[in-house]
Every structure is written in structure tokens, then in C-alpha cells.
Amino acid sequence: MPADPPAAWWVESVFREEHGRLLAALVSRFGDLDLAEEVTSEAIEAALTHWPVDGIPERPGAWLLTTARRRAVNRLKRDRAYAARLAILQVEADRAAVTPPPGEAGFDLPDERLQLFFTCAHPALSAEDRGALTLRCLAGLTTPEVARAFLMPPATMAQRIVRAKRRIREARIPFRVPDADELPHRLPGVLQVLYSIFTEGYAASSGPHLQRLDLAEEAIRLTRILRRLLPAEREVAGLLALMLLVHARRDARTGPDGEVVLLDEQDRGRWDRTMIEEGLALAAVALTGGPPGRYGVQAAIAALHDEAADLATTDWPQIVALYDVLLALSPSPVVALNRAIAMAMRDGPQAGLDLLDGLAGEPRLRGYHPYLVARADLLKRLGRRFEAEAVYRQAFGLVGTEPERAHLRRRLEAVAGPDGSAGA
Amino acid sequence: MKYMLLIHGAEDADGASDVPAGPSFEDWQVYDKAVKDAGIWVSGHALADLVTATTVRVDPATERPVITDGPFAESREVLGGYYVIDVPDLDAALDWAVRCPGARAGSVVVRPVAEFEA
Numbered sequence: 001m002p003a004d005p006p007a008a009w010w011v012e013s014v015f016r017e018e019h020g021r022l023l024a025a026l027v028s029r030f031g032d033l034d035l036a037e038e039v040t041s042e043a044i045e046a047a048l049t050h051w052p053v054d055g056i057p058e059r060p061g062a063w064l065l066t067t068a069r070r071r072a073v074n075r076l077k078r079d080r081a082y083a084a085r086l087a088i089l090q091v092e093a094d095r096a097a098v099t100p101p102p103g104e105a106g107f108d109l110p111d112e113r114l115q116l117f118f119t120c121a122h123p124a125l126s127a128e129d130r131g132a133l134t135l136r137c138l139a140g141l142t143t144p145e146v147a148r149a150f151l152m153p154p155a156t157m158a159q160r161i162v163r164a165k166r167r168i169r170e171a172r173i174p175f176r177v178p179d180a181d182e183l184p185h186r187l188p189g190v191l192q193v194l195y196s197i198f199t200e201g202y203a204a205s206s207g208p209h210l211q212r213l214d215l216a217e218e219a220i221r222l223t224r225i226l227r228r229l230l231p232a233e234r235e236v237a238g239l240l241a242l243m244l245l246v247h248a249r250r251d252a253r254t255g256p257d258g259e260v261v262l263l264d265e266q267d268r269g270r271w272d273r274t275m276i277e278e279g280l281a282l283a284a285v286a287l288t289g290g291p292p293g294r295y296g297v298q299a300a301i302a303a304l305h306d307e308a309a310d311l312a313t314t315d316w317p318q319i320v321a322l323y324d325v326l327l328a329l330s331p332s333p334v335v336a337l338n339r340a341i342a343m344a345m346r347d348g349p350q351a352g353l354d355l356l357d358g359l360a361g362e363p364r365l366r367g368y369h370p371y372l373v374a375r376a377d378l379l380k381r382l383g384r385r386f387e388a389e390a391v392y393r394q395a396f397g398l399v400g401t402e403p404e405r406a407h408l409r410r411r412l413e414a415v416a417g418p419d420g421s422a423g424a
Numbered sequence: 425m426k427y428m429l430l431i432h433g434a435e436d437a438d439g440a441s442d443v444p445a446g447p448s449f450e451d452w453q454v455y456d457k458a459v460k461d462a463g464i465w466v467s468g469h470a471l472a473d474l475v476t477a478t479t480v481r482v483d484p485a486t487e488r489p490v491i492t493d494g495p496f497a498e499s500r501e502v503l504g505g506y507y508v509i510d511v512p513d514l515d516a517a518l519d520w521a522v523r524c525p526g527a528r529a530g531s532v533v534v535r536p537v538a539e540f541e542a
Binding site (some may be wrong): 122124170171173174176178182322 | 425512513514515518536
């Protein structure tokens with residue numbers, strides 16, 4: 001790879017911005033993800049060879065697309081059986097063809113990524129496959145990068161992606177945007193994929209770090225793209241708002257050594273005000289003009305936290321009310337847990353504890369450490385130190401990241417005293 | 425592309441594949457007509473009661489056939505019939521599966537028919 005500055009600059013921006021667009025444009029022309037991926041990489045490689053020497057073409061997107069198409073046609077000439085299969089696909093694609101919208105300013109390729117979002121998040125694929133394909137095809141991550149995102153060995157991830165692509169090809173999962181009547185059923189699947197990528201970035205399930213900021217930022221970048229492609233969908237605005245309002249606190253969530261800093265101890269001056277402003281504006285879009293969706297409501301909860309000066313002056317009654325709405329929209333024990341924590345802030349620790357005890361039988365909360373930590377915190381606030389200690393110990397064995405373990409160790413010491421054998 | 429819709433019903437105590445409050449004969453007639461009117465019908469049959477099933481296996485060592493009554497696998501859901509339809513893609517096939525009366529009383533498994541190049 002050439003090391004001079006223009007090439008290095010292009011590696012980054014080509015892969016980040018043009019890769020997904022180029023891939024989507026080629027998929028919609030050839031109807032084959034494998035072929036599109038191969039010639040996309042080849043065209044980008046060719047650009048990296050030629051552009052530093054010949055200069056960047058006037059229409060870089062068109063240059064890439066032409067190069068990639070030429071390679072695809074050459075390949076099809078060599079491989080007749082493949083070509084025959086694609087010819088059939090092509091006829092059907094033409095039958096369903098719609099004129100692509102013109103590209104927006106700054107890009108000379110039409111944006112056909114929306115259909116790729118829906119293919120990658122198709123309900124016929126497993127949840128893991130959906131996340132992996134979205135990162136691979138739309139975020140333009142390499143297979144080793146996708147593997148790192150899912151904390152998986154690269155070979156295992158490579159296999160998973162190959163299998164998922166085979167499934168798309170053989171079951172013929174289409175590359176198209178669902179019709180208006182299907183869209184409400186299919187859009188939540190796409191949003192769920194982006195939300196899962198974000199939450200893994202916000203609170204890593206394991207590893208040395210509490211947060212994986214690159215992953216959270218990738219989710220935000222993808223959601224911004226989706227927002228541009230579906231400007232009328234309020235839940236897309238809601239999801240982007242939620243991500244921004246939460247991500248705005250990233251710098252305050254960890255201390256100098258990567259340790260956990262909870263909401264009540266965070267230096268709110270370190271919250272990203274610009275990001276909060278943008279999130280608030282999007283939350284307003286999400287909550288206007290009809291009944292709110294689950295992401296809009298979650299964004300509203302995040303907004304109330306972001307707007308408060310501290311924990312004591314946070315509008316807990318409003319937060320509890322929003323959790324009630326959320327619980328009605330998407331009932332889940334995790335939402336009920338968060339509602340109970342908000343109730344404890346509104347009505348005191350005993351009220352929260354009563355609600356948590358009522359959730360004790362929920363299978364999804366069994367072994368879910370945030371539930372145990374919340375319970376232990378409330379027991380501690382009620383002065384029931386021995387019980388709190390026992391529950392902290394239970395939670396200790398379940399947390400996945402090193403900073404969370406260290407944080408729990410400190411809390412355990414706080415209730416058990418310095419002699420408490422916290423070195424579990 | 426051809427897809428097979430495998431229509432499964434819950435098995436009741438005597439092993440019959442019909443379920444109380446399942447789709448009526450008329451529901452099936454309406455669906456069958458819709459599939460044929462859409463020009464996507466390739467083939468399809470309802471299967472006779474599960475008690476009439478016979479399973480055949482040939483022991484690879486002795487080459488002797490082993491014939492037993494009943495289906496091969498014990499399962500809670502029983503294959504009651506199938507359609508093969510020819511539609512452009514999986515979304516279209518899933519759409520027909522959603523409309524199938526069998527998806528209400530039990531479940532419909534959608535499987536692409538393998539195509540081998542000559």
C-alpha cells in the first residue's frame with residue numbers, strides 16, 4: 001500500500017464513505033453480493049494505485065463504479081455458469097427496477113444503500129448474521145474488524161459471513177426496499193441491528209474496556225445514513241437521538257484509568273453539549289406528529305438525564321412516566337428493571353426494592369448483573385449491609401469487563417469494610 | 425425461483441394432524457384459488473392422516489428393508505401438506521406463507537427448492 005499522504009487519506013475516506021455506496025450500486029446492478037464485494041475491493045485497490053499517480057478523478061464515484069463494473073463483466077465472461085445464473089437474476093431485477101434517485105451533493109453516485117440495509121437485516125437471517133453483514137457491507141469493515149466487533153476469532157467470523165451470504169444467494173433474499181405496507185414490519189429489524197451495535201459499543205459485554213467507542217461511533221454513522229435515506233421515519237430520528245444523547249456522556253463515563261464513573265459521580269461539564277443539542281432536536285422530531293415509538297421514548301428519557309444539573313434535581317416523576325409508556329410499547333423485564341431504579345429515585349429505596357423483588361422470577365433477569373447490582377445498591381441505601389454484600393458478591397461473578405469488576409470490588413469494599421475479602 | 429411451503433399442524437392425542445378451531449375447508453379453498461390465480465402454483469398436496477404413514481429404511485449392512493408403521497421422527501408438529509410455488513424471491517414466498525391458513529393453526533416452513541445446473 002503506498003505510504004504517501006493522499007493515498008493514506010483515501011484509504012480511510014474511500015473505505016468509510018464510498019465502500020457502502022459502491023457496493024450497494026453494484027448489488028442493485030448485478031444482484032449478487034459476492035460479486036459486488038469482490039469488484040468493489042478491486043476497484044478501490046485500483047484507485048489506490050492510480051489516483052496517487054494520476055490524480056483524483058473529477059467524479060471519483062463514477063470512476064470507481066465504471067472500474068468495478070468492467071471487472072464484473074470480465075469475470076462474467078470468464079465464468080459462463082455464473083453468468084447464466086446472474087442473467088436470470090438480472091431479468092428479474094430489471095422487471096422490478098425503479099429509477100435510482102440522483103446522488104446528493106458531494107457524491108456522484110446514487111445512494112442505493114437503503115435496500116442493502118434491509119437485506120442485511122432480513123428476518124430470515126440470524127441476529128448475529130444481521131449485525132455482522134451490516135458492519136461488513138454498510139460500514140465497510142473488513143472481516144477481521146467485524147470479528148473484533150463481535151469478540152470472535154477472525155476465521156469463525158469469515159465462516160459466518162460466507163454462510164450468511166450463501167443463505168442470501170440460495171434462499172434468494174431480495175435486495176429491495178420493502179413496500180410501504182411492509183415497511184412498518186421490517187424497519188424495526190434494521191433499527192434493532194443498529195441499536196445492538198451501539199449498545200455493545202456503549203457497554204461492552206466483555207474485555208478490558210467499559211466502552212468501545214469506535215463501535216458506538218460506527219453505529220451512529222450508520223444511523224445517520226439511514227436517517228438521510230428515510231427522513232420521514234420518526235423512529236429513525238428517535239434512535240439517532242438516543243444514541244447521541246447517550247454517547248454525549250462518553251468522556252465522563254470513565255476515569256483517568258478507564259474505571260467506571262456512574263451517573264451520580266460524573267462531571268457533567270465533560271458531557272458533549274453540541275452532541276446533546278443535536279440529540280435534543282432529533283428527539284423533538286421523534287416525539288412530534290403521532291404516537292411515540294420505543295426509541296423516541298428512550299431518547300426522551302436520555303434527554304431528561306442530559307438536561308439535569310445533577311441526580312437530585314433530575315425529573316424522576318417524568319422519567320418514571322416515560323418508562324411506563326416504554327413498558328407499554330415494548331414490555332421487557334429489563335425495561336421494568338430500569339423503571340424500578342427510577343421509582344427508587346422518586347419514592348425512595350424501599351419502593352424500588354419492592355419492585356425489584358417482584359421481578360425476581362423473571363428468567364431474563366437471572367444472571368443479569370445490572371439487576372443484582374441495582375438490588376445490592378438499594379439494600380445498601382436501606383442499611384442492610386450484609387444482604388447488600390452477598391448480592392454484590394453474586395453480581396461480581398457475572399460482570400464481563402475489567403473496569404466493571406474493579407468498580408464492583410470498590411462497592412463491595414464499601415459495604416464489607418477493608419477486611420472484606422474482596423479479592424474474589 | 426421455486427419454494428416449498430411445508431405446512432405443519434400441531435398433533436393431537438390420536439396423532440391426527442387436524443387441530444380444533446383450525447382453518448375451515450373454505451379457508452383452504454380460497455387460498456388454493458388465490459395461489460392458482462396468481463400463476464405461481466407448481467404443485468401441492470394435502471397429506472392423509474398421520475396414522476396412515478409408513479416408514480421405510482434399508483439397513484446398509486444387510487441391505488434388508490425395515491418397514492415400520494408411523495412416521496420416522498416423533499415430533500409435536502406434523503407435516504400436513506405442502507405447496508411448491510414459483511415466485512421471484514424469498515420475500516414473495518414469505519408473503520404467500522403468511523397468507524396460508526396453515527400459518528394460523530400451526531406453522532409454515534419456507535424452503536427454497538435446490539436447483540442443480542445441468
